[in-house]
Amino acid sequence: MKKFRIVPSVTEYAEFADFAKEEGLGSNDLILTNEYIFHPVISDLNLGCQTVFQEKFGGGEPTDVMVDAILDELREKKYNKIIAVGGGTIIDIAKVLAVAEPQDSVDDLYEKMQTGLEKHHPLIIVPTTCGTGSEVTNISIINRTTKGVKQGIVSESMFADEAALIPGMLMSLPYGVFATSSIDAMVHAVESYLSPNACALSEMFSTEALHLLLENWQKAVAAEEKDAWKKYAMEFLRASNFAGIAFGHAGCAAVHAMAYPLGGVHHIPHGQANQLMFADVMRKYAVKKPVGKLEMLQRIISTELSVPTGKALDSLYKLMDSVMxxxxxxxxxVTEEELPVFAKSVVDTQQRLLGNNYVELSEGELLEIYKAAF
Ligand SMILES: [Fe+2]
Structure with a gap:
């Protein structure tokens, strides 16, 4: 049986300055971030830290080429702690850097993963979006362009030592990124709750993440002001973090599995792709197994949204629509001809996620879900 654990220490600070002071950041430390995040919030503190700006090594999702170029740049540098300040790409790269020796390339790390990776630098992660929850997980997804596959590097050594939640770092987040990332967190909470691999403790984190998301989405939507969510930035960060803890244990499932081809082929942002699939996956679950955990989930949502249990999921879809x-x-x-291709590719490549489904879904049923969402 998989044991429930939270590996990184989780801390909370109002501003980056409070965190930097507490950690005593200085010239021995390496900050991996983006320049637009670094200036002016971190640069004005004159910490003397060494820096690497990810975008100088390529844009978009992490690739082997990008990470190898960063490893090249770091080869001659002497530093101790790595502080990753950013979204999913920065966090995924930092986890890899923490287990790399100076001479390593990405290919070497995939090789070493078979026998066990070792941590060579303490790692602190400061998330600057409120969705991935990846500050508390130990997986990093790298696009191996040389091999034409997206592959996870996973290791116990890739857990951060500390995840620091700093709402001050979310203040420059554009609304669209807030919307897609918080929807991603909501999907993590629901999929981990319904997963057959959930345990009582992971369910507690899923439920609390849902509570924080639904309560604060409602407040932000009611305010009818685009930046209203920023008042609740800490709550959204906690929700994302709790959902990360829950899916780190129980896993994500069909919504994520079916969203991947949409991201891969049509470059739809991860959280948005999840939203496109979410309602129709839930509807299929409701037809196949209405009694069980889905019913318990509906009860939780109905309390949060103050609606009858039978209207809980529809009310949730409506609330999500007001967020985005x-x-x-x-x-x-997306074209109609792509749908069977996507359904087949989900069956062929996403078994890791499909294993966490609330109920088993055949290729034919996956196609029906894609058609409903089309
Ligand atoms: Fe996700």
Whole structure:
């Protein structure tokens, strides 16, 4: 049986300055971030830390080429702690850097993963979005462009030593990134709750994440002001973190599995792709197994949204639409001919996620879900 654990220490600070003071950051430390995050909030503190700006090594998701270029740049540098300040890409790269020796390349690390990776630098992660929860997980997804596959590097050694939640770092986040990342966190909470691999403790984190998200989404939407969510930035950070703890144990499932081809082929942002699939996966679950944990989930949501249990999921879809309006897949450039190809690729490549489904879904059923969302 998989044991429930939270490995990194989780800390909270109002501002980066409070965190830097507490950690005594200085010239021995390496900050991996983006320049737009670094200036002016961190640069004005004159900490004397060494820096690496990820975008200088390539844009978008982490690739082997990007990470190898960063490893090249770091080869001659002497530093102790790594402080990753950023979204999913920065966090995934930092986890890899923490287990790399100076001479290593990404290929070497995949090789070493078979026998066990070792941590060579203490790692602190400061998330600057409120969705991935990846500050508390030990997996890093790298696009191995040389091999044409996206592959996870996973190791106990890739857990951070500390995850620091700093709402001050979310203040420059554009609304669209807030919306997609908080929807991602909500999907993590629901999928981990329904997973057959959940335990009582992971369910507690899923439930509390849902509570924080639904309560504060409602407040932000009611305020009818685009930046209203920023008042609740700490609550959204905690929700993302709790959902990360929950799915780190229980896993994500069909929504994530079916969202991957949408991201891969049509470059739809991860959280948005999840939203496009979420309602239709839940509807299929409700048809196949209405009694069970889905019913318990509906009860939790009905309390949060003050609606009857039978209307809970529909009310949730409506609330998600007010956070970010959902369009059918065809509006995002997806074609009808692609749907069976996507359904097949999910069965062929996403078994790790499908194993966490609330109920088993066949290739034919996955296709029906894609058609419903189309
Ligand atoms: Fe996700």
């Amino acid at each position: 309006m959902k369009d059918p897949l065809r509006e995002h450039g």
